[in-house]
Amino acid sequence: MSPAPETVEVDFITPRHLASGGDPAWITVPLHRACGWSYGDDPLMPRVLLSSPDQKALLRLEPDPDDQWWTLHQVAEPNRPAWYASFGARTPVELIAAVTDALTDPAPAADAPGDPYGALRQAGWSPYGDNGLASPDKTAYVERLGTPADPGAWFVTVTHALHQKIWQARFGAHTPPPLVAAFTAALADPKPVHRTDSGRSLPPLDPDIVTRKTTDVLAVYVASALEDRVHSLAARHTTTPPVPTPSRQAPPRHGRSR
Structure with a gap:
């Protein structure tokens, strides 16, 4: 009798902004393999640098206990000043990826959201302060x-029950609104994100706020998720239809909540 397929315990967490940072490869690998960004590293420094093919954008991932870990810089262009976006260590990679995916899209949709508050209002976010939700x-x-008359930077701040900051994202005043809107749309998305290490990376959270459903998933499907993402993003840069990828969804073997 053949051995049972290997499974991995996966947590599906909502709301997604409280799901911890996740795997940085979700961002860095597609930028390199699907979007042509070049990388440089320094064996003596724990950091990653990725440059866009036109050398106008630079993504830096540098662990810093006192500041933002992710920083995206875009140089000035004839029709737009330089801009930046930065993200704290526990910013979910799915939210950062929404920004890099929008930035690297060779043919952005004409109906791409341009109002960073639009998706949040639709999700039931309420007014906060002078100009926030x-x-x-x-x-x-x-x-x-x-x-x-003189708009400034955007700030996205996530806290836990004691009002202590978990992570913060910052977008400079000149960041294109569709990129900020891509981030806030991903932030408002009610779908859970999955984590395989949330028990080690999440701070203590209120179980009345965070829902964590733990499921055993076939290891092959977990391992293939990043490859599927690379394939999907690479297809945006081709003029021929991509080869269909067989569905990798399979019913979980076991499910439980905790």
Whole structure:
């Protein structure tokens, strides 16, 4: 009798902004393999540098206990000043990936959202401060500094029950609104994100706010998720239809909540 297929215990977590950072490869590998970004490293420094093919954008991942871990810089262009976006260590990679996916899209959709508050309002976020919105559970806040006549930077701050900061994302005043909107749309998305190490990376969280459903998933499907993402993003840069990828969804063997 053949051995049973190997499984991996996976946590599906909502709300996604409280799901921990996740695997950085979800961002870095597709940028390199699907979007042509080049990378440099320093064996003496724990950091990753990725440059866009036109050398106009630079993504830096550098562990820093006192500051943002992810920083994305775009140089000035004739029709737009330089801009930046940065993300704390526990910012879910799915949210950061929404920004890099939008940035590298060779043919962005004409109907791509341009209002960073649009998806949040549709998800039931409520007014906060002078120019911000708060999530229904009051653990996430999005606000823009400045005035309508002179708008400033965007700040996305996530806290836990004791109002201590878990992570923060910052977008400079000149960051293109569709990129900020891509981030907030991913933030408002009610679908859970999956983690295989959440027990080690999540801070203590209120079980009345965070839902964690643990399921045993075939290891082959977990391992193939990143490859499927690379394939999907690479297909955007081709003029011929991509080869269909067989569905990798399979019913979980066991399910339980905790």
